[in-house]
Amino acid sequence: MSLIRSWVESANLAEAEFPLNNLPCGVFSAEGEEPRCGVAIGSFVLDVTGLEEAGLLVLEGGPLLDVPFWNEVMEAGPEVWAALRAQLTALLAEGADARDAVEEHLFPLAQVTLHMPFLVAEYTDFYAGRHHATNVGTMFRGAENALPPNWLHIPIGYNGRASSVVVSGTDVRRPWGQLKGPNDAAPRFAPCARFDLELELGAVVGRASEGMVSVAEADAMIFGYVLLNDWSARDIQAWEYQPLGPFQAKATATTISPWIVMRAALEPFRTATPPRELPLLPHLQEPGPMLYDIALEVGLTPEAGSETVIARTNYREMYYSAAQQLAHHTTSGCPMNVGDLLGSGTISGPEKSSRGSLLELSWGGKEPIEITGGQRSFLEDGDTLTLRGHAQGQGYRIGFGACAGKVVPAHQNPSGAGR
Amino acid sequence: MSLIRSWVESANLAEAEFPLNNLPCGVFSAEGEEPRCGVAIGSFVLDVTGLEEAGLLVLEGGPLLDVPFWNEVMEAGPEVWAALRAQLTALLAEGADARDAVEEHLFPLAQVTLHMPFLVAEYTDFYAGRHHATNVGTMFRGAENALPPNWLHIPIGYNGRASSVVVSGTDVRRPWGQLKGPNDAAPRFAPCARFDLELELGAVVGRASEGMVSVAEADAMIFGYVLLNDWSARDIQAWEYQPLGPFQAKATATTISPWIVMRAALEPFRTATPPRELPLLPHLQEPGPMLYDIALEVGLTPEAGSETVIARTNYREMYYSAAQQLAHHTTSGCPMNVGDLLGSGTISGPEKSSRGSLLELSWGGKEPIEITGGQRSFLEDGDTLTLRGHAQGQGYRIGFGACAGKVVPAHQNPSGAGR
Structure with a gap:
C-alpha cells in the first residue's frame, strides 16, 4: 500500500498524519458554530456533516452525520463504514471532479475546536501488556509473584468509568483521595501525590453483540482506534485496590485523541501478537494477526x-x-454496545525508555527520570502530557493527532456541590 | 406517618405493597401497546404518561413522561419529584374529585408487562455489608485476613456493567467462563458450576454532579431505590478477580425490581448505620440517619x-x-450522571439464615442448605430466585414488587455471532 494522493496538498507530505489513506473520524466546531462531524485530511478538517447535507455524501439509512458524534455511523454497520471511505476517497483524490464543491467544506485544523468524537457507552480497561504487568507486579508483589497466575490465560480487565472519558485538550484536575502509606498509622484525605499517566490505545466498539463472540467476530466489531491516556492516582490505587480492583484511582479522567482511526486505515499494519508463553484455550486463539505496528x-x-x-x-x-x-x-x-471503549492496558516495551507510565519509568519514584530543566517521579501541577502515535507506510503515515492533557492543581477544598 | 387512604381500595389493604404512600415509578405495557410510564397503586398501574397527555398531571418543563423511562423526570430535579408525588396523591386520595377522569388510566397489574424503569447510565457495585465481607473474606482469605485493611475506612466498590442490568422476569442464562480449581493443572472453558445470587438494594442517582459532593448532597441526589440481584459466577470470579477485581463473573446479568421506590416514600423509615468500629474521615461522616429499615x-x-x-x-x-x-x-x-445505579453490596445479617448469597448460606458449598424437595449449594438450572422487600409503617407497607429471575441452562456451544 502506498500513498493515495489528494488534491489537498498538505495530505501528501511524507510526515502528514492525515493523508487520504487515513480519513479519521472526529467532531469539530468552527468559531461560534455548533459541533459537527469531520474527517481530517492534511492540515484541514472536512465537514462531512455539511457534505451529507449538500448531498455530496450519501450513506445508506442516512442522514447519519446530523448529530455531533459518530455513533450513528458505527451503528449503521461495516458496509456503511466502507461506503463512507470509498466516497470520501473519490471526492478527495487527486483530479477529483468534485473538488470545487468539496473545497468549501474544508476548515483549517488550526482554526477549529475538537470535541469528543463519539458517545462512550461503557469503558473497560485492560492489563494486557507483558512488560507493564511484569514491572508493576514486581513493584507491588515482588518479582516472584509479578505475573498473577491467570495472566497468561486471560486478558485481565476491569470496568472503568465512561463518564470520566474526555477529549484531548481537556485539563485534568489533580484528584483528592483517601491515602495511606505503608508506614502511616491511619488513612488521610488529601490530594494525590503520585499522579501518573498510562499510555494506551483504545478500541472503539462499533457493533453490538449478545452472547459470546469469537476473536474473528470481535475484530470485525471494532470500528477504530484512539490514543488513550488512563490517568492514574497511584497512592489512591495502592490503598483502595484490594480486593475489588481500581476504582477512584482511575475515575478522574481518561483522555482520548480527537480522531478515531478506522480499522480499515490500519489494515496494512497488522502484525501478530508475540509468541504465546503458554497455549491459550481455543476461544481466545487468534485466526490471524490482530495487533498493529503503531509507533x-x-x-x-x-x-x-x-x-x-x-x-x-x-x-x-x-x-x-x-x-x-x-x-x-x-x-x-x-452484552456489548456501539460506543463501548476498550483500553488496551499500558503499552510498555522491554527497554527502560519504552515504559508507558511514570510508575515504571521512575520505578515507583525510586529512580526519578531526567527531563529538560528538572526531574520527575510523578506528575507535577502544570505538566502537560502529549501522547502521539502513527503507523508508518511506504511514504505516508497514519496518525492519530495529539492526545494531550494538562495537570491543574487540586481544589483547595474538595467539597463541592451537585450540579 | 400512617396510611393515606385512596379510592383505589386495593391500595388500602394492610399488606398491599403499593399504598398511596408509595407511588413507585415503573414502565409498563398493556397487551399490544407500546411501553409507557406508570406508577403502582394497589393492584393497578396508573398510566402517568396518559395522565400527562390528558393534562391531569402537569410537570414543570414537561412533557417528561412521553418516553418509556423515568430519566427525564429525574433530570427535572427534586421540585418536580415532589410535585409529581403531590399531584398524584391529590388525584388518588379518597374522595378526590378527579376519580372518574383518573380511573380510566388504571390498568390491572396482572394484565400488563413491566419493563426497565430507567435507562442505566453506569452501574457501580459495592461491598459494604460487614457480615457479608467478613463471611466472604473468611472463606477466600482466612479469618485473620477476612476484612481488608481499607474496609472500615472506605466503602469498597467496583464498576460493573450497565449493559447487563435487566428487569425482573428476565431469564438469566448460566454463563460460560474460564475456570481453574485449586487442584486443576490448567484452566478450562466451561459453564459456571457455582452460580449464585447477591441480595442487594440499588440506589438510582437522579442528579448529576461534577467534583466532589458531601454525604448530605449525595443523599439529596438519590431519586430512589430498587431491589437488586447481582448474579455472580463464583468459580469464574475466583480465577479472574486478582489483581483487578471481578469482571466476567458479574457481567452476565443484574436483575432489578420493576419499581423504583422514591426516596420520599422511604423517609419515615430512615435509620442510622451501625456504630463505627473505627472513626471515619470527615468527608464520609453522615449528618443524619442514611439507611432505611427495609425487611x-x-x-x-x-x-x-x-x-x-x-x-x-x-x-x-x-x-x-x-x-x-x-x-x-x-x-x-x-462525574456522576442521571441514571447511575449503585448496588449496595450483599445485605447479610448476623444470623446464618440472614445471609444474602448461597456462597455464604452453604459456606462455599461445604454445607448445602435444605429447600423443599432438595438441597442447594449453588443455583441449578430451572431455579427461580425472587427477592422481596418492604418497609413496615403503621398499618401500611412500602413494597418494591418482586425482583425475580430464572436460571436457564448454559448454551451447548457458547460461540455465537454479533447481532
Missing part, C-alpha cells in the same frame, strides 16, 4: 518549559489484542 | 417445585449507606 511516544512539557519525550514504544508489544479482549469480554454473555 | 427476603423455587425462603435480612444491616457510597464515588472528581 507511540509520550511527551512531558512542564509549565513554561519545553517538551521531553519520556517514552517511545509500539502497540505491537501487547500480549493480547483488542479482538481477544473483546471476545473475552463477551464470554459471560455480557 | 428483605429471598425465595428459591426449583423448576416445577415450590418456594423456600432461603434468607431473611434487613437493609439496616449495611455498614455504609448509599449516600456514603455516592460521596466516596465522587472523591476523585468522577
Whole structure:
C-alpha cells in the first residue's frame, strides 16, 4: 500500500498524519458554530456533516452525520463504514471532479475546536501488556509473584468509568483521595501525590453483540482506534485496590485523541501478537494477526518549559489484542454496545525508555527520570502530557493527532456541590 | 406517618405493597401497546404518561413522561419529584374529585408487562455489608485476613456493567467462563458450576454532579431505590478477580425490581448505620440517619417445585449507606450522571439464615442448605430466585414488587455471532 494522493496538498507530505489513506473520524466546531462531524485530511478538517447535507455524501439509512458524534455511523454497520471511505476517497483524490464543491467544506485544523468524537457507552480497561504487568507486579508483589497466575490465560480487565472519558485538550484536575502509606498509622484525605499517566490505545466498539463472540467476530466489531491516556492516582490505587480492583484511582479522567482511526486505515499494519508463553484455550486463539505496528511516544512539557519525550514504544508489544479482549469480554454473555471503549492496558516495551507510565519509568519514584530543566517521579501541577502515535507506510503515515492533557492543581477544598 | 387512604381500595389493604404512600415509578405495557410510564397503586398501574397527555398531571418543563423511562423526570430535579408525588396523591386520595377522569388510566397489574424503569447510565457495585465481607473474606482469605485493611475506612466498590442490568422476569442464562480449581493443572472453558445470587438494594442517582459532593448532597441526589440481584459466577470470579477485581463473573446479568421506590416514600423509615468500629474521615461522616429499615427476603423455587425462603435480612444491616457510597464515588472528581445505579453490596445479617448469597448460606458449598424437595449449594438450572422487600409503617407497607429471575441452562456451544 502506498500513498493515495489528494488534491489537498498538505495530505501528501511524507510526515502528514492525515493523508487520504487515513480519513479519521472526529467532531469539530468552527468559531461560534455548533459541533459537527469531520474527517481530517492534511492540515484541514472536512465537514462531512455539511457534505451529507449538500448531498455530496450519501450513506445508506442516512442522514447519519446530523448529530455531533459518530455513533450513528458505527451503528449503521461495516458496509456503511466502507461506503463512507470509498466516497470520501473519490471526492478527495487527486483530479477529483468534485473538488470545487468539496473545497468549501474544508476548515483549517488550526482554526477549529475538537470535541469528543463519539458517545462512550461503557469503558473497560485492560492489563494486557507483558512488560507493564511484569514491572508493576514486581513493584507491588515482588518479582516472584509479578505475573498473577491467570495472566497468561486471560486478558485481565476491569470496568472503568465512561463518564470520566474526555477529549484531548481537556485539563485534568489533580484528584483528592483517601491515602495511606505503608508506614502511616491511619488513612488521610488529601490530594494525590503520585499522579501518573498510562499510555494506551483504545478500541472503539462499533457493533453490538449478545452472547459470546469469537476473536474473528470481535475484530470485525471494532470500528477504530484512539490514543488513550488512563490517568492514574497511584497512592489512591495502592490503598483502595484490594480486593475489588481500581476504582477512584482511575475515575478522574481518561483522555482520548480527537480522531478515531478506522480499522480499515490500519489494515496494512497488522502484525501478530508475540509468541504465546503458554497455549491459550481455543476461544481466545487468534485466526490471524490482530495487533498493529503503531509507533507511540509520550511527551512531558512542564509549565513554561519545553517538551521531553519520556517514552517511545509500539502497540505491537501487547500480549493480547483488542479482538481477544473483546471476545473475552463477551464470554459471560455480557452484552456489548456501539460506543463501548476498550483500553488496551499500558503499552510498555522491554527497554527502560519504552515504559508507558511514570510508575515504571521512575520505578515507583525510586529512580526519578531526567527531563529538560528538572526531574520527575510523578506528575507535577502544570505538566502537560502529549501522547502521539502513527503507523508508518511506504511514504505516508497514519496518525492519530495529539492526545494531550494538562495537570491543574487540586481544589483547595474538595467539597463541592451537585450540579 | 400512617396510611393515606385512596379510592383505589386495593391500595388500602394492610399488606398491599403499593399504598398511596408509595407511588413507585415503573414502565409498563398493556397487551399490544407500546411501553409507557406508570406508577403502582394497589393492584393497578396508573398510566402517568396518559395522565400527562390528558393534562391531569402537569410537570414543570414537561412533557417528561412521553418516553418509556423515568430519566427525564429525574433530570427535572427534586421540585418536580415532589410535585409529581403531590399531584398524584391529590388525584388518588379518597374522595378526590378527579376519580372518574383518573380511573380510566388504571390498568390491572396482572394484565400488563413491566419493563426497565430507567435507562442505566453506569452501574457501580459495592461491598459494604460487614457480615457479608467478613463471611466472604473468611472463606477466600482466612479469618485473620477476612476484612481488608481499607474496609472500615472506605466503602469498597467496583464498576460493573450497565449493559447487563435487566428487569425482573428476565431469564438469566448460566454463563460460560474460564475456570481453574485449586487442584486443576490448567484452566478450562466451561459453564459456571457455582452460580449464585447477591441480595442487594440499588440506589438510582437522579442528579448529576461534577467534583466532589458531601454525604448530605449525595443523599439529596438519590431519586430512589430498587431491589437488586447481582448474579455472580463464583468459580469464574475466583480465577479472574486478582489483581483487578471481578469482571466476567458479574457481567452476565443484574436483575432489578420493576419499581423504583422514591426516596420520599422511604423517609419515615430512615435509620442510622451501625456504630463505627473505627472513626471515619470527615468527608464520609453522615449528618443524619442514611439507611432505611427495609425487611428483605429471598425465595428459591426449583423448576416445577415450590418456594423456600432461603434468607431473611434487613437493609439496616449495611455498614455504609448509599449516600456514603455516592460521596466516596465522587472523591476523585468522577462525574456522576442521571441514571447511575449503585448496588449496595450483599445485605447479610448476623444470623446464618440472614445471609444474602448461597456462597455464604452453604459456606462455599461445604454445607448445602435444605429447600423443599432438595438441597442447594449453588443455583441449578430451572431455579427461580425472587427477592422481596418492604418497609413496615403503621398499618401500611412500602413494597418494591418482586425482583425475580430464572436460571436457564448454559448454551451447548457458547460461540455465537454479533447481532
